[in-house]
Each structure stands twice: as C-alpha cells, then as structure tokens.
Amino acid sequence: MEISSLGEFGLIRHLTGEIKLKNDSTLKGIGDDAAVLSYKDKEVLVTTDLLLEGIHFDLTYVPLKHLGYKSATVNFSDIYAMNGQPRQITVSMGISKRFSVEDLEDFYEGLKLACEIYGVDLVGGDTSASLTGLCISITCIGEASRDRTVYRNKAQNTDLIYVSGDLGAAYMGLQLLEREKAIFAGEKDFTPDFTGKEYLLERQLKPEARKDIIRLLDENGILPTSMIDISDGLSSELLHICTQSGVGCRIYEERIPVDYQTALMAEQFNMNLTTAALNGGEDYELLFTVPLSLHEKTETMDGIKLIGRICEAAEGTNLIACDGMEIPLVAQGWNSFL
Amino acid sequence: MEISSLGEFGLIRHLTGEIKLKNDSTLKGIGDDAAVLSYKDKEVLVTTDLLLEGIHFDLTYVPLKHLGYKSATVNFSDIYAMNGQPRQITVSMGISKRFSVEDLEDFYEGLKLACEIYGVDLVGGDTSASLTGLCISITCIGEASRDRTVYRNKAQNTDLIYVSGDLGAAYMGLQLLEREKAIFAGEKDFTPDFTGKEYLLERQLKPEARKDIIRLLDENGILPTSMIDISDGLSSELLHICTQSGVGCRIYEERIPVDYQTALMAEQFNMNLTTAALNGGEDYELLFTVPLSLHEKTETMDGIKLIGRICEAAEGTNLIACDGMEIPLVAQGWNSFL
Numbered sequence: 001m002e003i004s005s006l007g008e009f010g011l012i013r014h015l016t017g018e019i020k021l022k023n024d025s026t027l028k029g030i031g032d033d034a035a036v037l038s039y040k041d042k043e044v045l046v047t048t049d050l051l052l053e054g055i056h057f058d059l060t061y062v063p064l065k066h067l068g069y070k071s072a073t074v075n076f077s078d079i080y081a082m083n084g085q086p087r088q089i090t091v092s093m094g095i096s097k098r099f100s101v102e103d104l105e106d107f108y109e110g111l112k113l114a115c116e117i118y119g120v121d122l123v124g125g126d127t128s129a130s131l132t133g134l135c136i137s138i139t140c141i142g143e144a145s146r147d148r149t150v151y152r153n154k155a156q157n158t159d160l161i162y163v164s165g166d167l168g169a170a171y172m173g174l175q176l177l178e179r180e181k182a183i184f185a186g187e188k189d190f191t192p193d194f195t196g197k198e199y200l201l202e203r204q205l206k207p208e209a210r211k212d213i214i215r216l217l218d219e220n221g222i223l224p225t226s227m228i229d230i231s232d233g234l235s236s237e238l239l240h241i242c243t244q245s246g247v248g249c250r251i252y253e254e255r256i257p258v259d260y261q262t263a264l265m266a267e268q269f270n271m272n273l274t275t276a277a278l279n280g281g282e283d284y285e286l287l288f289t290v291p292l293s294l295h296e297k298t299e300t301m302d303g304i305k306l307i308g309r310i311c312e313a314a315e316g317t318n319l320i321a322c323d324g325m326e327i328p329l330v331a332q333g334w335n336s337f338l
Numbered sequence: 339m340e341i342s343s344l345g346e347f348g349l350i351r352h353l354t355g356e357i358k359l360k361n362d363s364t365l366k367g368i369g370d371d372a373a374v375l376s377y378k379d380k381e382v383l384v385t386t387d388l389l390l391e392g393i394h395f396d397l398t399y400v401p402l403k404h405l406g407y408k409s410a411t412v413n414f415s416d417i418y419a420m421n422g423q424p425r426q427i428t429v430s431m432g433i434s435k436r437f438s439v440e441d442l443e444d445f446y447e448g449l450k451l452a453c454e455i456y457g458v459d460l461v462g463g464d465t466s467a468s469l470t471g472l473c474i475s476i477t478c479i480g481e482a483s484r485d486r487t488v489y490r491n492k493a494q495n496t497d498l499i500y501v502s503g504d505l506g507a508a509y510m511g512l513q514l515l516e517r518e519k520a521i522f523a524g525e526k527d528f529t530p531d532f533t534g535k536e537y538l539l540e541r542q543l544k545p546e547a548r549k550d551i552i553r554l555l556d557e558n559g560i561l562p563t564s565m566i567d568i569s570d571g572l573s574s575e576l577l578h579i580c581t582q583s584g585v586g587c588r589i590y591e592e593r594i595p596v597d598y599q600t601a602l603m604a605e606q607f608n609m610n611l612t613t614a615a616l617n618g619g620e621d622y623e624l625l626f627t628v629p630l631s632l633h634e635k636t637e638t639m640d641g642i643k644l645i646g647r648i649c650e651a652a653e654g655t656n657l658i659a660c661d662g663m664e665i666p667l668v669a670q671g672w673n674s675f676l
Contacts (some may be wrong), residue, residue, distance in 0.1 A: 033419040034385035046371035050430040081371040129674040137475030
C-alpha cells in the first residue's frame, strides 16, 4: 500500500491506533500538540538519537522490524546508563517513496515490541516524506529517583571499573554482514548461511539494553559512582568517564570480556580481538565504577566483570596488555564525518 | 572549515561550548548519556518536529540562521498551544558534506537566539553525517501548571472561537520566494527586491511563537477550553478541535484576520485570499475556544480576534461566507506524501 493513499494523519492513526499507555507518568500520548507527562518527585531524563539510512544502517541486510527494535533499545540504553528507567519515546520519521505502508508496519512492530518488553509508552512523533532514504529520530524520556541519577563525572581514585556482558560482538556481526553483502552483491536472494554466528548477528541487529543490570545493582544496594553505556567502544567511553571525572584508569586486556563467537570471527577475519573489543562499538553494555569498599558485593554479581581500576589522572589512562605492557587508551570510536 | 576536521565531539563542543543554562528545571545539559531535568509539581510537555531539506525548507532562499530560529520557534509554538512554557530543547542534525562548520555556526546562532528570547535551554542532541542534505530533528520539553494544561478535546457548545494575529502571510511569503526563485533560476546572485513585502517574508522565514498571547490570557484569568497552534492551516486545526471535542463550529469569513500585505499579494497572484488564510499553513498563531461567559474579558484583549463559535456536532463545521453561504470546512492542510 502506498503511503500517500493514507496521508500523514491517516498513516499515524494506522500505525499507532491501538497503542495503550502503560505508565502512570504518561497523562496524554499521541493526539495533541504535545504529550503530557507527570514526573512529580522523580528526575526527568531526556536522550535522543538520530539514525540515518546509509550512515547508521543498511537496509540490504537490516530487517525493518529489527531496525525498529534497535532504534528503541539504543535510546533505552542511554537512560539505563543514568541509572534511570525509560518511560516514554517519541518517534519521528522521514520516509522516501520507496517505502510502503507494510514496511512501516514492520518497523513499528519492532518498535512496539521493544516498548512492550521494556515498559515504555510511545507518546508522539512527527512523520514526513523525505527525498532520499529513511531518517529516524527517537527521543526517550525516563525517570530516576532523586539523588540516584548516575553521571559520568563522579569516578574516584581507587574505584573499581566494571563492564556488563561481553564486547566486540556487534562489531564482528557488522563485519560479517558487510562481507556477505559484498559476496552476494547484485544477487537477488541474499540468504547466506550464518550457522554458528547467530550471536554476532543478534548483537548487531537486535541489541538489548541492560535493564537487568540496573535492577541487579539496585537489588544489591550498589550505586555506581559513574556510568556510561558503550556505544562507541570501551576505550572511548572509559576516556569520557576519566576526562569528566578528572581521573586516570588501568584496565587489563586479559579481563576484557569477549564471547567465543567473537574471538573465532576475529581470527577468521585476521583482526586483533582486543582492538575489536576496545573500539568496536554498538555493544550497548554498561561501563561503571564502584567504590573499592563495595568489592565484596560486586564480586558475587552475575553478568558483570571487573576489568580494572580508577587511578589518579597523573597515572594516565592505560590498558595493561597480556604481556604486561602499558598501552595508552585511544578514543578511536566512530566518526560519521570521516 | 570542514566538519570532518573537528569530528562529532569536537563539533558539538565548538557549537555548544559556551551555552549557559537558564532554567531551574535544567539540572544537567549537554555532556552525559541524557539530560537531567526536574519538574516537581509541574506537568511535563514533550513535542517533536522533523525538518528535512527539500521537503520542509529550501536553502536556495532560506538563510541558515533563520532556519535555526524557525526550527526552535515552531517547537515552542506547540508547547504554548498546551498553555505551557518551553524550557528545554534537544537538537539532532544530519549534515551532508556540502555544509561547513561556518554554516552550522549560522544555524546555531539562530537557534541560540530563539532560546535566549524564549528562555529555553539547549540540553542535548545528536550530530551525524548524512548522505544527502540537511536533516533537523528538534524535541522541546516544557512545563504546564497542574490542571492548567489545555488540550484539543474540551471545546464546548456555545464556546467562542478566537485566533491570534493574522493568517495566510507565511503562505504568501512562500509563494513569493518560490516565484523569485523561479525567476532567478540559474543566476548566481539571488537578490530580488522585496520592498513592501517584508512582513510576508518574515512570517515565512522567521516566525515567532505566541508566548505573549499565553501571558495575556493568564493575566486576564482566561483558561481556554481548547487550544491548538496553526501550522497546517486554520481549517485543518479547527477540524482537529471539533473532531476531538465532538462538537461543530461556525466561523465567519469576514472575521478571519488577514494582513494588508497578504491581501495585496493574493490579488497579485490571483489567489483566493480566504483559501490562503484557511489552508495556507505555517502561521504559528494560536486557535482557541473560551466559554461564552468570558466574552467581556476577551473582547478587550489585544492581538486576538473572535472568528466564530462552537455549536453542536449535528450542525456541522462550516464557514459562513461574506455572502451568507454556508460552506463546509475541508482539511486541505499539507500532505508531504503527495
């Protein structure tokens, strides 16, 4: 079905018609000049992400349903990284003529699934034609208990550095998809065999936000001194924490958590595994620091790994390699402008 | 200067480095995973707009500084339309290679000027390369006093219908710019003579949001029963109010406020003036309804005009033409998908 047959208002009604609001903080969702929320004694968190076709995603191998899911979860991840809970999102889309109503249904299916799983209300947005490609802008609003918001700038000397899950898999998933795209270039049916590499693909195409880690920290009475989500790679994010907190760090190569599939793929691609884990990006894991005094509590927690410690700024920001060498961390991250 | 020479983080620092936060409700602006706000006993309003080059603006004749200003004020307008005050915005941009750092400085100059004038903090965003053109997504967060948020769905039978300012000028400004663009097509220096048409251009290129009207209503103790801002034309917006409130309306052609320059231009273009005023769009005036009992208060207010009244749904939604004919209102509005 062509989008023009519905028009903007018709399209919005079609895609968002049966949405039910879940959160007490949502007073009014879609349908007025603005959504109306009520946060009372909570702090309000706001984060936003822009996703552009050809820059952030390639629809040759990214299913629209997965893209909808990922567009939502990457925003939720930013809210969790403040020790908050995502509650609402607005979704704006610029859509070129090559997309059908069914395409947008797929995208919204993924979006709604993520909202359902993470308990978030879709409360507004803007929908427009675009001259070229798909443009997605999502803003997520969340809540944090007063005085329990965790920033990037409060890491202290001697704090322990933890990371959740494992790193580098999303990057390896991307390399894999790009390789297969090149191999299948020009062919109509793009059905490579990804057996044994499912984890890498899932990490790239359908990442989860670490709601579970935030709950676990809370249940264990742990309030991190600083926290950030890993979207641009461990090095880049750890340097953000160190710069903003005015401290240094030492992390240990042997402690960086990497999945078996990631390691295998790095070998196949003849890539340095540590580089992929440090700079790969799109992991959406949480990186956080806790006071040394909480060590007994954190060491029993599942799903997180101690990778190093905060030191004084004068000691620098270094990786201690497996052979004992000290290597300064560099924020390679990702620069879309290059 | 090329944007790639600064990179994403460098560019953000360059453009937003000296921003000072003005509002008590802003606890933390740019620089973490999310902005942190505090709204306590206020209701939180959230609105978002997507502006795409070639769809919403044409940089042949739109200066980037004006575009920055307008991108902000059109969002503020949505917050005022809820009887709220805008407090924060996030600004996401996708930028193609043809833009320089200086171009973005111009855009941000306009954006910051609007924030300064309207008392709004710039608290976050996302900046990325784009493959083609400029893509702007702005989310505005505002506050409303509890139980004083004004929706679209509470207009009542016998309410009076008011509109602020005048209508159709922004549309005429657009026609004028498009005509001159066609005349000067291919020529390098695009300097047509707009003497006597300044108002039309200003309404199109640098619209204001009606903060003054919201203050005036408050000072006069008037809480509208319904309100909406006019972005898609009077007809379309009035039909939103009537549909959502389950009422009808009668408005009078002779009462629709139109500026002298708009009327003159419509004549030159051989266009129907009332059609331009009803369907032109981008006026960013406020359309609202007040109980008949408040008539004595509203009739002395400057800057607003009584254009008709709400009636029962069964009586329809009609324009009473100057010759007495009843003409059903049609939501022509603007469909970017056509």
